[in-house]
Amino acid sequence: MTATSPGEPGHDGVMLMPTRACEEPMADKRWIAETLFEELGFRMTFAVERVLYETATGHQHLVLFEHKLFGKMLMLDGATQVTARDEFIYHEMMTHVPILAHGRAREVLIVGGGDCGIAEEVLKHTAVTRLTQVEIDASVVEFSKEHFPEFTGAVLADPRFDLVIDDGMNYVAKSDRRFDVIIVDSTDPQGPGGVLFTYDFYAACKRCMAAGAIMVTQNGVPFLQPDELVSSVGHFHRLFADAACYVAAVPTYVGGHMAMGWATDDAALRRLSEDTIAQRHARAGAFATRYWTPHVHRAAFALPRFIAEAVENAKN
Numbered sequence: 001m002t003a004t005s006p007g008e009p010g011h012d013g014v015m016l017m018p019t020r021a022c023e024e025p026m027a028d029k030r031w032i033a034e035t036l037f038e039e040l041g042f043r044m045t046f047a048v049e050r051v052l053y054e055t056a057t058g059h060q061h062l063v064l065f066e067h068k069l070f071g072k073m074l075m076l077d078g079a080t081q082v083t084a085r086d087e088f089i090y091h092e093m094m095t096h097v098p099i100l101a102h103g104r105a106r107e108v109l110i111v112g113g114g115d116c117g118i119a120e121e122v123l124k125h126t127a128v129t130r131l132t133q134v135e136i137d138a139s140v141v142e143f144s145k146e147h148f149p150e151f152t153g154a155v156l157a158d159p160r161f162d163l164v165i166d167d168g169m170n171y172v173a174k175s176d177r178r179f180d181v182i183i184v185d186s187t188d189p190q191g192p193g194g195v196l197f198t199y200d201f202y203a204a205c206k207r208c209m210a211a212g213a214i215m216v217t218q219n220g221v222p223f224l225q226p227d228e229l230v231s232s233v234g235h236f237h238r239l240f241a242d243a244a245c246y247v248a249a250v251p252t253y254v255g256g257h258m259a260m261g262w263a264t265d266d267a268a269l270r271r272l273s274e275d276t277i278a279q280r281h282a283r284a285g286a287f288a289t290r291y292w293t294p295h296v297h298r299a300a301f302a303l304p305r306f307i308a309e310a311v312e313n314a315k316n
């Protein structure tokens with residue numbers, strides 16, 4: 001095989017990116033691996049510019065490091081949670097889709113959401129009167145105050161925001177509040193996050209939902225984690241009139257489309273016209289976005305066949 005210099009197409013036509021690695025021996029760097037897919041024989045590793053914070057909390061292993069491309073990266077138990085570079089995609093789609101589909105959301109609940117990236121997006125909706133975030137691990141929020149001020153600054157200063165440190169299952173099982181939108185921004189179904197993918201948790205969430213309410217859930221990457229989505233949609237189907245999902249592509253949630261579960265008793269809410277969605281965004285203050293648009297909102301429910309079939313099979 002003839003070596004090709006950077007910038008020239010290789011023998012297989014793949015463009016080799018000029019690498020500065022030649023100058024900075026990458027071997028000297030620490031590499032941190034995303035271990036979520038190890039069982040699949042698949043690892044993604046990141047060259048660490050600087051470790052900003054690392055600890056074992058009472059619930060999970062937490063590491064925050066600086067990465068050349070993605071900026072600050074937070075990993076919990078070997079799974080990428082949020083990066084400064086691509087956070088806007090997941091945070092905007094988990095927030096603006098359900099809130100604008102609902103159209104009159106006042107009371108919003110976030111389960112998980114430690115870094116407050118979702119909370120920051122929710123509070124852009126001026127009509128929301130109260131946002132409650134139930135996070136199991138206080139140290140994730142504490143650490144985010146120092147390391148993610150771009151999220152926590154505005155959130156913790158907002159009088160509409162209240163933070164509850166508790167297991168999300170415990171909270172929804174006991175709460176007498178009724179929410180218009182529930183956003184489950186959890187870790188994956190391992191460790192403390194496991195209970196947030198169970199039938200009992202979704203049933204307890206349903207009990208806390210007002211009429212016409214919507215619940216959306218972090219549901220992994222169907223190409224690599226099909227069972228996560230199928231299991232949740234199966235539970236939704238038994239509890240709600242409308243069980244579905246929508247998708248977005250998040251670069252550091254590797255493996256293609258990221259799925260966000262959708263559960264409501266009002267099947268019309270995911271079939272709104274682009275005009276209606278655009279009008280609602282305008283009424284909500286027409287805040288700036290970098291991923292979400294009325295067009296992307298609607299298109300996100302148009303699923304590739306393999307995901308659409310998985311969702312339909314989950315209902316059998």
Ligand code: SAM
Pocket residue numbers: 059080081082090111112113114115134135136137140166167168169185186187188191192193194195196218
């Ligand atoms: N966007 C990220 C993702 O898709 O992987 C999730 C971000 S957020 C950091 C996840 C949060 O869920 C963490 O702070 C974690 O502590 C919290 N969490 C995990 N299990 C929980 C539970 N049972 N109740 C409440 N919060 C939980």
